[in-house]
Amino acid sequence: MRILIATDGSPHSDLAMKFSVKLLECTGGEIAILTVLRQREPDSMAEVIFNRASGFLTPERSYGVRNLLRKGNSSNEIVREANEGDYDLVVLGWTPVSGYLRLLRPTVERVIDRTTCSVLIVKSNGTPIERILICDSGAQEKPLLVRFKQHLSDLFNCNPNISVLHVMSQISAGPGSIGWQLNAGAEELIQAHTPEGDLLERDIEMMEKLQLHPQPIIRHGFVVEEILAEARKGDYDLVVIGAHRGSGSLDMLLDDIAHQIVNHIDRTILVVK
């Protein structure tokens, strides 16, 4: 697995490094540590940052580590390196932004929007990945798990406990609709072969081919709220969501659920492209 870690020497970047090291213990692979300095900052700053980041690497293991220095706008340079370097994953630390500063679009959001590979945003201390919550909306042409398997299946090497969540935020549009489905659990919907049940069943079958046995979960409520609630309730180490479907008319029409979840979730999250 080829991982690009963007670091600026801040405590948030340290979390990203720690998490990436834990990740590599499961997946193996190579790391590229990217530092982006402003044009006027001296190159010597990069060496300080690289040394700090390298301090998190486990000396006993041999990693393929490359140190990369760029100068310019941080999000542009991260995106450029990510897209040109054929990485499987970009790892970023999370810097909380509040109030009117949100209007300026944080680096994390810009990187998620413009990279072609998946992005991992580290928000918690580097605990081992033992519990993963995969949130499948079923709304995209290429299923989330198919995309996940293509580039990130090594994440399952640690044999984590996996749950697959689908949120039904539907309500009845008029009297006479099939009301019971709006309160049903995962097993009921799977047995009744509803669209949501079929989605979960498909995901379970896909995971069972990888010798994994996920727990299907259905929640009813607002999509963002229910994902956040389930993540807290299950105390997951990693939450996996699909990226916003963002091109052309769809980008304008559809709400950007992915960004809302990334902004509000309190644990590490993986946005799959």
Place this chain on the structure above:
Amino acid sequence: MGMSEDRDPSPLDPAYVPAQMPSRSTRVREFLAALLSFLRRLPWRKLAIFAVSLFLFILAIYTMKEGAKGLSPLVRNKLKVDNPINSLGFGWIFAYVVMSGSPVAAVALTFFTTGIVDQLGAFTMITGSRLGASFIVLFIGFLYVLRGKDRASSLSMGLLSLSVTGSTYLVASFIGVGILSSKALDGIQLKSGALVSSVVEIIFDPILSFLSGILPEVLLFLVGLGIVIFSLNLFDKALPQMAIKGSQVGRVSRLVYRPWVMFLLGAAITLISMSVSVSLSILVPLSNRGFIRRENVIPYIMGANITTFIDTLIASVLLNNPQAFTVVLVEMISISIVSVILLMTFFHRFERSMLDFVEWITASNRNLLIFMASILIVPVILMLL
């Protein structure tokens, strides 16, 4: 020398014969054929229904205006509708009785034109008509509950429509009263309004003269009210089949759209349907299970609540009363202001509170009873003030 069969003749070739331009008569024939093909594809039945409904709507407005004069003693003296607050209650209850808001809004304008209510009274009566209009969606859901269907799925949409309408109109009414009192919009009028109404009067005056010759004023008003209700129902039959099901926006049951998109969709669909209940009923066939995403429904209702006034705006033009036009314009602008501010600021909190409220109502029969009692008692109390 002859032409080769394998190549087109060159213009320099003596045997070359240039292609001839089609003659004028051929062009005319082709044009007529295209026109005929276009005319054959038109939905003539729906266009005829639309024309009839429009004719009847206009007739109804004039009939009610003529007959409203006879209602003044009943409305002002017996029912004591003489201030903005009891006008609000009156419009609300009236909309319950006729199961629709648009006819009551049209009545409000005719009452204003004939001096039965003043401008503020007309404004609040129209507001009341919107509060009562949501009842029809709720009533249909209630019938399903009585037939044993699940309470939440039968009533959610009606309750949501009523709650969103009530909460936004409550705030909008204060803004609207302020705008009306300031007379800031009095100068904004349709330039062709007088022309339209004078042309229409030429067509309808003979019919009106005949009807007022044979019917007393009160009956004339009731006939007009009946015709306006019938014409609006007829208009619903003239609506084109909504083709949005197959489009990107037709997946409102599966995808989560931006609130602004759903807001504009609700406004656009209601601009054509002119009825919030029709616009809501369109959501049902968009999913073969009759579902819609929570995130999509409230902005849709908010958008629908703005353009639902289009028929009332038309009525105000027909009445040739500039102040009536201002009343409707202020209604639309005040609800737009509230909706836009909500969408831009604390929309999610509003959305959450509306859905929590609906869930509370449908949680038990007791809560449902409390809610139903309050929406019946409150307008009665308002009328007594």
